[in-house]
Amino acid sequence: NAGVTQTPKFQVLKTGQSMTLQCAQDMNHNSMYWYRQDPGMGLRLIYYSASEGTTDKGEVPNGYNVSRLNKREFSLRLESAAPSQTSVYFCASSEADREEHGYTFGSGTRLTVV
Amino acid sequence: EDQVTQSPEALRLQEGESSSLNCSYTVSGLRGLFWYRQDPGKGPEFLFTLYSAGEEKEKERLKATLTKKESFLHITAPKPEDSATYLCAVQTPNSGYALNFGKGTSLLVTP
Numbered sequence: 001n002a003g004v005t006q007t008p009k010f011q012v013l014k015t016g017q018s019m020t021l022q023c024a025q026d027m028n029h030n031s032m033y034w035y036r037q038d039p040g041m042g043l044r045l046i047y048y049s050a051s052e053g054t055t056d057k058g059e060v061p062n063g064y065n066v067s068r069l070n071k072r073e074f075s076l077r078l079e080s081a082a083p084s085q086t087s088v089y090f091c092a093s094s095e096a097d098r099e100e101h102g103y104t105f106g107s108g109t110r111l112t113v114v
Numbered sequence: 115e116d117q118v119t120q121s122p123e124a125l126r127l128q129e130g131e132s133s134s135l136n137c138s139y140t141v142s143g144l145r146g147l148f149w150y151r152q153d154p155g156k157g158p159e160f161l162f163t164l165y166s167a168g169e170e171k172e173k174e175r176l177k178a179t180l181t182k183k184e185s186f187l188h189i190t191a192p193k194p195e196d197s198a199t200y201l202c203a204v205q206t207p208n209s210g211y212a213l214n215f216g217k218g219t220s221l222l223v224t225p
Contacts, residue, residue: 004157031211040218043158043201050210058212090157094211102148102160103213 002027005105013081013113021076021087021109023091031094032074033103034058034066035089043090049074081113116141116209120216127223130191135219136216137202138184147185148213149178150201161187174185192223 008012013048025032034046045058049068063085065077070096074093078085092103117140127133139147146165150158162171164180173176175196177188187200199220203213 033212035215040217043203043213043215045212045214048210048212055208059214071203092157102150102163103158104160107157108155 003088004093004104004106005061006089006109008109009107010110011112013078013111015082015113017081018077018079019081020078021089021091021111022073023075023106024073025091025093025104026072027093027095028071029093029095030071031103032068033075033092033094034064034074035090035092036060037090037108038087046076046089081111083113085111086113087111116204116206118202118204118213118216119222120200120219122219123217124220125222127189127192127221129193129221129223129225132188132190132192134189135187135200135221137187137216139202139204140183141206141214144205145207147180147187147206148203149176149187150203151216152199152201159194161200167191187222192221194223194225197221197223 004025011094030051033048035043047066049055052071067075088108091106094103119138119218121136149161152158162178167182179186199218201218203215
């Protein structure tokens with residue numbers, strides 16, 4: 001089925017460890033996004049990529065880096081994980097200038113940093 | 115600074131009891147207002163995009179409306195399967211194509 005695939009679905013890290021969250025979409029969308037969702041805070045934008053080869057900071061970029069590897073893939077890296085980064089991470093994609101179709105979200109990565 | 119506020123935070127309805135969810139926004143220009151549904155443990159699922167005041171869109175028991183300051187999601191004769199968190203988000207010229215989300219309304223429909 002077409003959509004956004006995130007891996008892994010669950011992860012537990014120790015403070016200071018690093019990891020990369022993977023995201024891939026097969027809808028030929030130009031734009032991709034990383035959000036985090038915390039209780040009582042809603043979805044907050046970490047980074048986005050309007051098109052292949054470009055990335056921009058969102059509301060909460062500190063502690064994260066991203067790579068738009070190609071049109072399909074957009075990864076999120078935590079270089080030195082902190083407990084404050086415990087969250088659910090969602091990747092999304094959209095076709096720029098066709099927002100009437102909305103964003104398509106992945107099913108999320110549940111990350112716990114201990 | 116763009117702000118999106120959803121109310122109420124939580125709503126409990128009896129099956130068949132119609133109601134409305136509110137999304138008020140303060141933005142420097144609106145490109146679009148989006149409604150999403152999110153089930154527990156899943157990613158948000160797109161429902162509607164509204165672009166200008168006076169616009170309305172419908173899907174089954176849901177109807178979304180937009181004014182210059184707020185949007186309403188009307189739920190007519192809800193069923194238990196409508197239970198979910200409903201998220202509102204705005205897109206502005208300053209945000210590119212990124213969405214700024216409200217905190218959501220958690221809806222529970224009981225039989």
